[in-house]
Amino acid sequence: MDATVGPPRGLLPGAWIIARREIRDQLRDWRILVPIILLTVFFPALMNFTAQQAMDFVARYDAPIIAERLVPFLLMIVGFFPISISLVIALESFAGERERLSLEPLLATPLSDAQLYLGKVAASLVPPLGAAYLGIVVYLFGLWRGIGWVAPAPLLVQVLLLTTAQAVVMVSGAVVISSQTTSVRAANLLASFIIVPVSELVIGESMIMFWGRYTVLWFIVAALLLIAAVLTRMGLHLFNREELLGRDLDVLDLRWVWRTLWSAFRGGAHSLGDWYAGVLKRSLPALGPAVLFMVVALTAAYVLGLRVAPIFVLPLDPSNLESLSESVGPQLRELGMMSAQGWWWILRNNVMALVLAALGGVFTFGVAGVILLMAPIGITGYLAGNLALAGQNAGLYLAGLVLPHATLEVPAALLAGAAILRLGLAAVSLPKGTSLGESWLKAVAEWARIGLGLVLPLLIGASLLEVFVTPLIATWVLGG
């Protein structure tokens, strides 16, 4: 026999060998088969009955809009329930195979990591998605036969895309979770990181469907596809032979955590001067592209605020604004300006906001953190827009009330946002040979270096300016 025989050439044929075996295996497991059959046939029939009953009921009270919204909502639910099984299958396929020690023989074959990964992802997706599509067909057929309702094509496409994208997100998320565990039990515990956000997403989608804002669903589909792409990229990186066999994952080694964190935070420095030099020479330049992104994001937030102002106009009374100008000094003092207490209050709030943004960023690939930092800039733009609409010189207000401390606060926000973005994306762009935990700990250390070395001093300076200088300039510029 030829010793050089090998797997089928090409990514997909090799992946399909793995997928085919796993799908056959699943179809022999009654624990998977029974729910799929129930959710494919009986559940859509039940939803069908519910929809028809609702239509009859609301028709009696002349409230057809409720039924109009309920029927598409149930269509989405009929698609969602079967795909929820994909999470279980994926955890079983990745963590389960590892736990049963049947993964190593597969890893010893010539199949590539990507073929194994895609094969397993396909095996986790095909049966639940097949069941979901079939369930949708059963539901739609029942409605057509019962009340003659035919789903509009755009809605049908939206629901099919939503169903597919949600399944891909759950499966690719399950792979990332499974890569961090060696047992199904641990993977199931970690699965709440997927179940909770997806449940919230479905609640959000339901609200959108009841409000009839179907256009918003396109944005959700796009966001889900983006998240799926990010998670798939992570999964491809994490599903490799070394990562799968080389790590003892379920043991929390706090000493290692501390060592890794401290070593990355110190950056090899032996004195505070050394450390600062490292922050300026290594950490700061590494933020370059992220800072650029933040400049664009904050500018966009300001412009968005300006653009929203004419849509939601504030009832600003010009006479009130004039009296505000006259009493700006005393009013700012009333707010705690020109006092040490006021300084501490502002600094503490700014620091807390940045820590909150970082926490949000960790779980959202940096997105929540960036949005949180965009919010005050957007509000500033919105207020400036409204001042302009009220016939006031918005530039003057900004120069008096914002600009003095913004000279330090905006750079602090840019740097903090950039560091949060890198922290959030640390899990996505793992350096080769680095585990998820190690990469994330190093990103936390980098975030702390930037935070303590640059952002905190800037915030201290900004809050001092805001409390002791801005009121003086505001009084001078705006009068009073």
Add this chain to the structure above:
Amino acid sequence: MEHAIETRDLTKRFGDFTAVSGVTLNVQPGEVLVLLGPNGAGKTTTTRMLAAILPPSRGQAMVAGFDAATQASEVRRRVGLLTEHHGLYTRMRAGEYLSFFGSIYGLSETDAGRRAQDLLDQVGMPGIIDRRLGEFSKGMRQKLALVRALLHDPPVLLLDEPTSAMDPASARLVRDSILRLRSSQRTLVVTTHNLAEAEQLADRIAIIRQGSIAALGTVQELKSAHVGPPIMELRAACPLNGAMRVLPGDLQLVARGEDWLRYQAPNPAQANPRVLAAAAAAGLPVVLLTEVGRSLEDVYLRVVGAPAPQGEE
């Protein structure tokens, strides 16, 4: 090809922990090398590097003429790996399972079926092709895993603790199957804790301690190097009394009892006839002349650093 396996300074680190350090060895085509060592010594990690599952952190492993790090897929095509845990899919039937692995290696269903049937016959499991793997005993499962590893007819076979935690009968079945493979000019690397098994299977033995090769050679070479030259025991039919207090030539007496004596024989073929002649000259009727058991266990314990058990004397 000169060597079936050739490693130079093979090293594997996981973070701060060095699992394998600077392993350098050559294995000839058709040779059986047994890796011995305590738990955590680095045997499995070495095997995984040879199977191109784990890339080395330093050094190189050439397997079947290919670099395990840069030509991993080529290496994996030419290596059969029997893992310590059989890792079978218990809901599948034997034929279906082997056909699945055959398809991964690019074998047609017919070729895979024919090959599977031949191998199952060889390991003494004909007629199980339609049985579910969940019904198999542990020995049968391990033998089926061995068939899986052989399905693509690899020139290099890596067996990681093939009989661990098996009952003696099952272990013997698997060991017999491995012994049959010796005649097929296949290169075998076997890791085991079972010293008798190692002695039975090995052309050469490498003892691994803390990730490094601490001893390497044939069983006789290891014994000579680590527990000294062979010790012979002569037993007479009557008390020795004062006879044979001095042995011929430079042979060294190591112990003596009422009707027996032991001596060191660096070259037993030369020494023993002289001792027998001396006994005959002293009028001693010899009932037994045999080598005192210097087991591989003694060698192993000396090499890995555990205290050797006390001898008779």
